[in-house]
Amino acid sequence: MLRQKGFLIWSGAALILALAWGLPASGALNPYVIQILMYVGINMILTLSLNLVNGYMGEFSVGHAGFMGIGAYVASVLTVAVLPPAWAAPAFPAVLVCGGAAAALAGLLVAYPSFRTRGDYLAIVTLAFNMIVKSVLENISWLGGPRGYLGMPRLTTLFWVAAWVILTLLVLRNLVYSNFGRGITAIREDEVAANLTSVDTRRLKLYAFLISAFFAGVAGGLYAHLLQFINPRSFSILKSTDMLVMVYLGGVGSLTGSLLGATIFTVLLELLRPLGIWRWVVGPLMLVLLMIYRPQGVMGFKEARLFKPKLPTPGGGSPGPPAPAASPLRGQ
Amino acid sequence: MQPILEVTHLSHSFGGLKALTDLSLEIFPGELVGLIGPNGAGKTTVFNLITGVFRISQGRIFFRSENISDWRSHRITAAGIARTFQNIRLFKELSVLDNVRLGAFGQHRYSLLDALRRSRRFTAAEQQVTNQAFALLERFNLTHYAHTPARHLAYGEQRRIEMARALISRPQLLLLDEPAAGMNQSEIEDLIQRVRQIQQDFDLTILLIEHQMRVVVNLCQRLTVLDFGQTIASGTPQEIQRHPKVLEAYLGKDGGLGQEAPEPAEETP
Amino acid sequence: MPAVHLWGKNMFQLLAQNVLNALQLGSVYALIALGYTMVYGILTMINFAHGDIFMVGTYLSLAGAVFLLGLPLKLPLVVVFLGAMTFSMLLTALLGVSIERLAYRPLRSAPRVSAVITALGVGLFLENITLGILGPQPLHFPDLIPLTRWEVAGLTFTPLQVLIIVMAAGLMILLDLLVRRTLLGMAMRAIAYNRPIVPLMGVPVDHVISLTFAIGSAIAAAGGLLYGLAYPVLDPLMGVRIGWWAFIAAVVGGIGNIRGAMLGGFILGAVEVFTPLVLPSSTYRDFVAFSLLLVLLIFKPTGILGRPVFERV
Numbered sequence: 001m002l003r004q005k006g007f008l009i010w011s012g013a014a015l016i017l018a019l020a021w022g023l024p025a026s027g028a029l030n031p032y033v034i035q036i037l038m039y040v041g042i043n044m045i046l047t048l049s050l051n052l053v054n055g056y057m058g059e060f061s062v063g064h065a066g067f068m069g070i071g072a073y074v075a076s077v078l079t080v081a082v083l084p085p086a087w088a089a090p091a092f093p094a095v096l097v098c099g100g101a102a103a104a105l106a107g108l109l110v111a112y113p114s115f116r117t118r119g120d121y122l123a124i125v126t127l128a129f130n131m132i133v134k135s136v137l138e139n140i141s142w143l144g145g146p147r148g149y150l151g152m153p154r155l156t157t158l159f160w161v162a163a164w165v166i167l168t169l170l171v172l173r174n175l176v177y178s179n180f181g182r183g184i185t186a187i188r189e190d191e192v193a194a195n196l197t198s199v200d201t202r203r204l205k206l207y208a209f210l211i212s213a214f215f216a217g218v219a220g221g222l223y224a225h226l227l228q229f230i231n232p233r234s235f236s237i238l239k240s241t242d243m244l245v246m247v248y249l250g251g252v253g254s255l256t257g258s259l260l261g262a263t264i265f266t267v268l269l270e271l272l273r274p275l276g277i278w279r280w281v282v283g284p285l286m287l288v289l290l291m292i293y294r295p296q297g298v299m300g301f302k303e304a305r306l307f308k309p310k311l312p313t314p315g316g317g318s319p320g321p322p323a324p325a326a327s328p329l330r331g332q
Numbered sequence: 333m334q335p336i337l338e339v340t341h342l343s344h345s346f347g348g349l350k351a352l353t354d355l356s357l358e359i360f361p362g363e364l365v366g367l368i369g370p371n372g373a374g375k376t377t378v379f380n381l382i383t384g385v386f387r388i389s390q391g392r393i394f395f396r397s398e399n400i401s402d403w404r405s406h407r408i409t410a411a412g413i414a415r416t417f418q419n420i421r422l423f424k425e426l427s428v429l430d431n432v433r434l435g436a437f438g439q440h441r442y443s444l445l446d447a448l449r450r451s452r453r454f455t456a457a458e459q460q461v462t463n464q465a466f467a468l469l470e471r472f473n474l475t476h477y478a479h480t481p482a483r484h485l486a487y488g489e490q491r492r493i494e495m496a497r498a499l500i501s502r503p504q505l506l507l508l509d510e511p512a513a514g515m516n517q518s519e520i521e522d523l524i525q526r527v528r529q530i531q532q533d534f535d536l537t538i539l540l541i542e543h544q545m546r547v548v549v550n551l552c553q554r555l556t557v558l559d560f561g562q563t564i565a566s567g568t569p570q571e572i573q574r575h576p577k578v579l580e581a582y583l584g585k586d587g588g589l590g591q592e593a594p595e596p597a598e599e600t601p
Numbered sequence: 602m603p604a605v606h607l608w609g610k611n612m613f614q615l616l617a618q619n620v621l622n623a624l625q626l627g628s629v630y631a632l633i634a635l636g637y638t639m640v641y642g643i644l645t646m647i648n649f650a651h652g653d654i655f656m657v658g659t660y661l662s663l664a665g666a667v668f669l670l671g672l673p674l675k676l677p678l679v680v681v682f683l684g685a686m687t688f689s690m691l692l693t694a695l696l697g698v699s700i701e702r703l704a705y706r707p708l709r710s711a712p713r714v715s716a717v718i719t720a721l722g723v724g725l726f727l728e729n730i731t732l733g734i735l736g737p738q739p740l741h742f743p744d745l746i747p748l749t750r751w752e753v754a755g756l757t758f759t760p761l762q763v764l765i766i767v768m769a770a771g772l773m774i775l776l777d778l779l780v781r782r783t784l785l786g787m788a789m790r791a792i793a794y795n796r797p798i799v800p801l802m803g804v805p806v807d808h809v810i811s812l813t814f815a816i817g818s819a820i821a822a823a824g825g826l827l828y829g830l831a832y833p834v835l836d837p838l839m840g841v842r843i844g845w846w847a848f849i850a851a852v853v854g855g856i857g858n859i860r861g862a863m864l865g866g867f868i869l870g871a872v873e874v875f876t877p878l879v880l881p882s883s884t885y886r887d888f889v890a891f892s893l894l895l896v897l898l899i900f901k902p903t904g905i906l907g908r909p910v911f912e913r914v
Contacts, residue, residue, distance in 0.1 A: 060714050062721070113899055120647055121902055123717060124852060128891040128898070131845070135888035146884075171448055178447035178454065179440045179461075182430050189423035195405035196383055196415060198438030198501055202404075207444060241721055248718060253425075280729040287722035292707045295715045301425055311479055312429065312458070314466035 009306065013166050020162035034158055036270055038226055041161035042219050043262035045168050047246040048255065049215035052172060054244070055252035056181065057208050058188025059114060060123040063130030064216050064243050067103040069235030070133060071217025072224040073143060075099035079225065080151045092155045096164070096221040103217025104210045106133070111209035115202050118191070130237055137232040148231025156226035164222065168215050169307075173255060175211065177309050184208050185253070245287045251299030255307050260298055334397055336361045336537050337382070337413075337505055342391030344377055351377045352561045355391070359505070364531060364538045366552035368545065368572075370581060373558040375541045376418060379507050383415055384408045395505070410438025414503035416494045418510040418541070424483035428474055428493055431482050432465040435497035461500075468496040487514065499534060506530075508540045512547045524551050545582065549573065557581070614755045619874050625762050625831065627870025628769030632824030633847035634854065634862035635776060636697075636817030642857035643793045643813050646705070646713065649720040651821060652844010653727035654697055656837065658822030659829045660731065661689035663742055670743060682745045686826050690819040697818025698811050706807070724844070731837035742833035765827045772820055773863050779816075780859055789813060793857070842887075846873070849894045855907025864905060868893075 023029050029037075046068065053061045078095045079088040088095070106129075113125045138146045175181050183204045186194035195201050224230045242265070250261020265283075272279035290297070339357040343350070352374040359365050367375050380386045382393055384405040392401045400408055409415075414435070423431050440461065446454040469475045472492040477485060482493055491511070498506060511527065512520050524547065531538055542548045548555055549569040556566040559581040565572055572578055633655050640648040665685035669676055676684075704723050708716045746761045780786035788809045791799045800806050828843070829835060846869050854865025872890050877883040897904065 054714075060717070062717075113895075117898065117902055119713060120645075120717070121898060123647070125895060125898055128895045131887055131891040132895070135885070135891065139882070139884055139888065174448045174450055175444075178458070179433075179437060179442070180444060180447055182426070182434050183437055185426060185430075186423045186434050189425055190421050192385060192405075193417070193421040193423070194434070196385070196409055197435050197497055198406050198409035199434060200406045200437075238725075241725060244718055244721070277729065277733045281726060281733060284722040284725035284729065288704050288719050288726065291711070291715045291719040291722070292704070295708075295711055312462040314463050 005306070005310070016162055016166065017159065020158040024158050035226075036266065038156060038158055038161045038222075040263050040266045041158075041165045042222050042226070043243075043246060043266050044165050044259050045215050045219040045222070046243050047250060047258040047262040048168050048172055049212045049219065050243045051247050051250075051252065051254070051258045052175075052184070052208055052212045054247055055254065055257075056176060056188065057184045057205070059118060059205075059208075060120075061110070061126040061212075062123050062237070062240050062244065063110070063126035063128070063133075064212075065235040065237065065239035066126075066130040066133035067106060067213040067216035068220035068223070068239065069137060069230075069232070070106050071096075071099035071103040071220030072230050072235065073099075073137065073149065073220075074102040074217070075221030076149055076152045076224045076230060077143070079153060079155065080149070085153070088153050089155055092160065092225070096160075096218045099221035100214040100217035103220065104214040107209040107213025108206070110213075111206045114205050114209065127237065127240075130235075130240055134232045134236055137235070144231070146232060148229060148234075150229040152225050152228045152230075154225060154228055156222045161222055164215075164218055168218075169255060169259075171211065171215075173307055175207075176255070180204060180207060188253075241287075242283070245283060245290075248287070248295070248297050249290060251297030251302065253301045254297070254299040254303055256302070256304040257297050257299030333360055335359055335394075336396055337539070338394040338397075339378075339382070340392050340394075342378070342381060342388070342393065344374075344381055344386060344389065350561050352381070352558075353563075355556075355558070355563055357556060359537060359539060361504075361537050362535075363554065364527075364540065364552050366540050366542060366548035366555040366569075367558065368542050368548050368555055369558035369564075371543055372560075373543075373581075374561040375543075375558055376509060377561075378558075379415060379509055379541065382408075382507065383413060406438065409501065409503075412501075412504040413507065414498035414501055414505075415507035416491075416498055416509055416511060418513055420487075420490045420494055422482040422490055422493055422497075425481055427479050428469065428482055428485065429462070429465055429478040431493055432468055432496045432500055433461050435500040436461050436464065438501060464500055465496075468500055472496050488519070495530070499530070502534070503536070505537045505539065506534075508538060510541050510543070512542060512544060520547060523547075527551060545573070617756055619878070620871075621756065621758055621762065623870040623874040624867065625765050625870070626873055627850075627867035628766050629824050629828045629831070629866075630843070630847045630850045630869045631863045631866025632769050632772060632827070633821050633843065634850040634866050635773070635859065636821045637848050637851040638854075638856055638859060638862040639789075639813050639817045641851070642859075643789050643810060644705075644709075644716075645793075645857075646716045647720065647848075647856075648705075648817075649717065649844075649848075650700060650724035650727060651817070652840040652842075652847065653724040654693060654700070654818050654840070655821040655825050655828075655844060655847070656835075656840025657696055657727060657731065657825075658689050658693040658818070659825030659835055659839065660735075660740075661692050661822065662686065662826035662829055663740060663835060665689050666743055666745060678745050678747075682826075685745075686823060689822040689826060693822035693825075694815040694819040697814040697821075701811060701814040706810075724840075728837055728840065735837060737836065739834045739836040742829040742835060744830075744833070746830055761830055765831060768823070768827065772823060773859075776816070776820065777859055785809065785812065846890060849890050852894060852904055853897055855904030858904070858906045861904055861906035 024034050046064070050061065050064045053059050075095045075098065078098055083091055110126055110129050114122050117125065137143060143149050183194065183199040186197070186199050187201050187204060191201055246261040246265045247258065249265055250259070251257025269279060269283065272282055275282070335358040337359040339355055342352060342355040344352040355378060367378060369375055377386070381388055384403055388401045392399060394400065395411060395413060400411070423434065440457060442451070442454045442457050466475065466478065469478055472495065474489065474492060474496065477489070482490065485493065508527070512523055515523060527538065528551070530536060540548065540552065552569060554566065555569055555572045557564050557572060557578050564577045564581060565575045633651065636651045636654070637648060640646060662685050665688035666681055669681040669684045700723055704719050705716060708719055746764060748759070750757055750759055780789060788804045791804060792806055792809055796806065847866070850865035850869040851862050852865070853868055854861030854863065869890060872893065873886050876886040876889050880889070
């Protein structure tokens with residue numbers, strides 16, 4: 001059973017990657033659709049990343065666009081100003097990793113205050129972080145200041161987007177269904193009790209913010225090399241709000257929900273394009289109605305079977321070392 | 333013999349309010365000690381200080397001769413002090429199994445990278461913890477609910493999950509915070525049996541908080557009585573029951589029989 | 602913006618002039634911060650839509666003023682001012698109450714996060730619907746206050762400045778009295794202290810909360826009118842920046858604390874006025890303001906005047 005599911009997942013991933021490689025090249029898809037697919041993918045990475053902090057850990061980050069922005073700028077500077085043009089394409093994955101790493105470093109800045117405060121106050125801290133990132137970017141003239149930064153080669157392809165979506169999904173799934181993931185969820189449920197059941201909440205918060213910020217940074221790099229132009233306003237609190245909508249639309253604490261939320265939101269905004277400015281009224285309205293009528297989102301705390309590991313059962317597998325003297329097994 | 337837990341001159345206050353004054357306490361391996369007193373006497377504060385929920389400002393706590401006064405909670409718990417809560421604190425959305433497995437968090441022996449790679453070490457460790465958890469679930473008649481979210485279970489079952497969660501880390505010292513709260517007479521009898529059994533099977537030292545005299549008199553070898561943060565007596569249950577100060581604290585000066593102590597809101601974890 | 606042309610004067614005058622400017626700006630921030638702080642005080646909820654309620658209030662003031670000026674009655678400016686103020690305060694209060702009624706009340710027992718997200722959503726909704734109706738081009742606020750300048754001891758100030766500072770101070774004192782001295786204020790404080798119990802005492806909780814939103818929004822509208830007179834270019838996104846700044850003011854002063862909001866407002870006014878004097882450009886002001894917020898949250902999370910909030914253990 002486990003084997004089968006593993007096989008299903010891996011062959012599915014391979015198929016998606018092959019399609020992502022082949023379809024654009026074959027010319028069977030029109031470029032507009034490919035473009036939308038890439039946006040969907042980037043938004044999936046962002047949503048998964050934010051869901052780790054907001055959904056699984058139950059903290060409240062409203063500044064994730066800050067991480068995205070850092071990743072976008074770092075990756076862009078690397079391909080535009082640092083690397084020789086010929087190297088940019090082959091080094092693209094490494095460039096994205098650098099962007100993600102820079103964002104992860106910034107993630108530390110937010111993780112530390114989260115040791116001491118949570119709830120509203122942490123929300124304000126993340127918000128301030130977002131604003132500061134934007135303001136700093138606006139004041140660095142060699143990054144173009146408020147006018148923005150351009151000249152990036154269009155390196156983001158459907159293949160790379162798909163590959164990163166799969167990697168993000170894999171990492172988050174393996175994290176969530178592990179001791180670390182259980183601990184992160186325990187922080188959401190009851191932080192004090194988590195500490196008192198030997199969960200090192202600080203270390204877990206650090207991990208969660210690092211991983212979450214990393215993938216948001218990668219998504220920023222992908223975004224920058226798709227649009228080929230970024231400015232500080234692309235990473236304002238508005239962008240963070242979009243991510244929140246996707247998380248809470250799809251479902252908190254759910255990988256399936258993240259994919260769903262990103263897809264619905266991106267496609268819906270595209271479909272509403274003819275409405276012009278009015279489509280930006282629809283998004284917030286949706287958010288408010290969602291909060292009132294289905295605050296956990298479509299898939300809140302639920303997961304598609306595909307992503308869930310087999311239910312753990314006793315016995316089987318390797319028995320592990322023999323239980324010590326005071327083993328709970330002795331009581332019967 | 334070395335005490336397993338030694339508390340010396342412990343005091344604590346909230347703002348200006350003295351919640352605990354100069355508590356000293358020694359507990360030896362294998363003992364079952366009760367910490368009793370009316371509501372608001374500062375009992376839970378003692379637990380919160382021992383387990384690192386509150387920072388210790390005055391006094392010291394030694395666990396197996398090691399000064400743990402400035403350790404953080406998770407480290408104290410991982411070192412072998414487990415506790416339950418007066419008002420049950422489970423991870424409600426998580427399955428019963430996950431709740432219990434979380435109790436072993438401090439014992440887990442694989443790195444983040446192991447988890448992300450699903451390495452062999454990860455699989456083996458997870459299976460081991462799962463096996464231990466199931467053994468405990470069976471002991472507490474919870475196997476059937478292993479994959480049910482904890483919030484769906486009844487009050488008594490939730491209390492048992494808490495116990496299982498505390499025991500999976502194989503603690504040496506178990507702190508029970510009013511385990512009889514909300515129970516009727518026959519449930520209390522069961523509880524007393526169970527605590528005795530657990531202590532024997534798991535080779536435990538137990539410190540128990542209770543404000544109902546009848547629970548501790550049957551169960552504990554030694555008692556310490558707190559009232560308004562002050563230690564007013566300690567000794568065997570027989571001595572305590574005759575102690576004039578204890579009678580006064582529990583019954584008031586006029587001796588209104590059968591009355592529980594008045595209930596000022598106590599800070600409760 | 603301010604003060605660059607004043608470099609020629611001596612240091613003291615420069616300082617005094619800027620303090621005056623900071624007071625003027627700070628008064629507006631303080632008025633808006635009051636709305637954040639009142640709602641937080643009573644519901645422990647951050648009403649992120651408040652900046653946009655202020656924006657709507659400013660537009661309504663403009664609408665009122667333009668309408669009254671357009672009447673063939675040749676109304677005196679004082680009447681126009683008061684009329685526009687009444688009009689906008691009433692309608693904005695209605696807006697605030699409706700938002701609470703429709704969007705926040707259903708969430709009162711939901712997790713706090715839901716309410717905060719909803720507030721963000723309501724704010725964006727107000728911005729975009731205003732953009733949709735009026736378009737992005739800025740509108741100009743008519744002058745209602747004579748543009749004379751008074752010069753005293755080397756300091757320049759205008760009747761408008763005096764009006765803003767005096768009116769803001771008056772409103773704040775009134776509000777402080779209301780909260781501390783009246784039955785309504787007592788009910789507000791009681792709800793903030795223990796919401797589940799208060800209805801048992803016969804306090805109409807829903808009415809009190811509605812009134813809180815009404816007062817907060819009306820004060821924001823008054824702030825909007827004053828702001829429009831002082832900085833007469835309005836656009837639908839103006840509430841974003843000013844809203845954030847007022848919010849920082851509320852947090853810096855100690856959110857939930859009315860006097861803290863006033864103090865915070867003046868501190869933020871000072872940050873805005875003095876940043877370009879110290880740093881190379883006024884574009885650093887957001888950086889300074891949010892860094893101030895961050896540092897304060899880390900070292901004194903309850904703000905300057907706020908009481909510590911213990912997390913229940």
